Amino acid sequence: MNSTSRICLLFWSKISIKSCILIIAVLACISILNDSLLNMRLWNEDGTISSDDDVKPIAEIIQEAPAPQFGPAPPTVPSGPANTVVLTTVNAAFVNIAENWLASIRKTGIWPDISIIAEDNVAYELLKKRNDIRVLLNQYKTSHDLPIQSPLHRKFVNQRPTHIKKFLQRGLNVLFNDVDIVWIDDPFPYFDGNYDIYLEKDHHDKKNVLSTGFVYYRATNPSLLLIKELVNRIDKNNNNTSEQILLTDIINENIIPKLKVKMLDASKFPNGILNYYLDFAEWREMHKPVVVHNNWKGGRDEKIKWFKDARLWYVSNRTDVQIT
Template structure:
C-alpha cells in the first residue's frame, strides 16, 4: 500500500478540526453540568434512584411570555398552532389518562371507594403559568428527592409554559394545554385577577377528571413536599371521600391540597363549586377557597378528613421561625402562600432552605 503523506497545511487543518471538536465537547459538558446542578436542600437526596430533572432555558421562557422573544412559527411560516386546534380538555384527558378500575365492566359501573388506588390510578393535578415555572420546578424537585413516582398532570395556562414542560412529558408526567377552554368565568385584568382566574379555572379540570372516574389530588405548585402526604391518605382511604388542608386560623378549607374520590357525591359537590364560580358577577369575585367554604355545607353526607394544621401549615405559619421551631418534625408540606407574588415566595423558600434549584 503506497504511503500517503500529508502536506503541512493539511496536517494543520486536521489538528485544528480535532481541537475544535474537543473544545465543543468540553464546553457542552460544562454547560450541561451547570444547568443540571441542584443545590442541596433540607430533604434527603434519593441516592440516585431517579435521574436529575432536566432544566430548560427559564429566562428564554420569560422573554417569550413577555413578548420580548421571537414568536414560534411552524414549517409553513404561520404561527405555531399549539392549542388552537386542540379538542376540549375533556377529550384530551380522556385519551391520555387511564380510568380507575371499576367494580364490573358495565359502562356506568361504580368506582371502588373502599380500597386505596394504586399509585398510577389517581391523578395529581396542578396548573402553572409562565410566571411560576421555576416555582413549579422546585415543587417537582421536592417530589423527586422523595422518590415519588405518581401520575402528575400539569395544565399549562400559556403556550410557552406548555412547550417548556412538554419536552420531558412521559407516562407519569403529562402536560396539557388548552388555550380556549369553554367556561363562563367573568374575565378580569390585572395581575391579581388574572391569578384568581387561573386558580378558579382549576375547578373545571377537577370536574372533568372526576367525571371520568379518576381520583384527583389537587395541589398548588408553590409548595415543597418534605414528607410524602399521600401516605396519610392511603392509610385511611376507606374512611373518607375528601382530604382537605386547612387554611387561615385552622378552620377555613384550603384547596391548595385536596384529595377527592371519584364518587357521585363528590362529583356533585365539584359541579356545584364550578357553578358557583361561573355565576360570579360584579367587581368582587369569590376565590375558589371562599366558594368551597360555601359549597361544602350543602353536602353534609360526604365524609371529609381535615388534615392536621401542623402537617399542612400555611406560609404565614411555616415561615415564622418561632412556629417552625415547635413543629419542624411534624410538617409534611410547606406552602408558600401569604407571601406575596413570585419574588416573595422564592425569597422565603431560599431563606428557609427549601429552594432546590440553582437559579
C-alpha cells in the first residue's frame, strides 16, 4: 500500500469514528426522551390529566390511531366546512326524526359531511338508501323507543363519546347532534374564536348541567383529552351515570390542560325546557334561533307532535317504523 492510500484510509477511518460517536449520541438522546414520555402518569401532581400518548401533537396521534371504518364517502359532495363531520346516532324508532333533522339541514342551504351511526339493522337498511350521507352500522340492536334515563337509554347514549373519539383521532372536527334537533340556520359561524369545545347548557333541575346533545368538538389535544377521560369514566361507572353528568363534572373540575370551552347563546340554541313554556312562533320571531333542540320531551310521538305544532316537521311519515 502506497503512502497516498494509507493517508486516505486514515482520513476515512477518522470520519467514520466521528460519525459513529455522533450517531450514538443522537440515539442516547432519543432513548432518554422516550423514557421520559413513557414514565408520564395519567394524573399530574396538580390534578390535570396527562399521558404519553395524550401529550403528543394531534398530527402524531392521527398517524398512530387505528382508522375507524368510515365507509365509502357519499356521492353528494359536502358543501360545509372542511375537515369536519356532523355526527349522530339513531335506532329504528327514531329514523323518521332523523329524516326530519336531515331535511332541516338541507333547508339551510349547506350540506356538511354527515355520518349517521345506525344502532340496529333496520335503521341501517332504511338510511343506507340515501346517497347524501355516510351510514355506519354499530350493531347495538335496540330498535325500541327507549325511556329517557332508563338503563338501556343510558347505555345507548353512553356509546356516543367512543364514536366521537374515533373521528377526533383522525383529525376531524366533530359536530355531534341528537336527532331530535332542527337546524333553522347554519350553525358553523357561531363556532368562532379559539375554543376547543362549544356546547349548550341543559338547564336541568336548575343546575349547571351541560347538554351533550349538540356539541362541537375541534380536533385539538385538549378536546381529545376530554373525550378520552369521558370514555374512561363511563367505563369505570359501568353506565350507571349518564355521559351528560360525567362531561359536566370533568369540565367543572378543570382538569384538562388548556381546555377552552364556549357556551352557546341559549336564545340562538334553545333546548326543550325553553320550548315547553313559550309559544315557539313568538320565540322564533323574537330571537331568530339557529338550532332548536327538542329534548325535555317524552318519547318519539311527543317529540313529533311538538315539531308539527311548531311547524318544524318537514317530512312525511314514510319512514315511520312500527316496532313490535
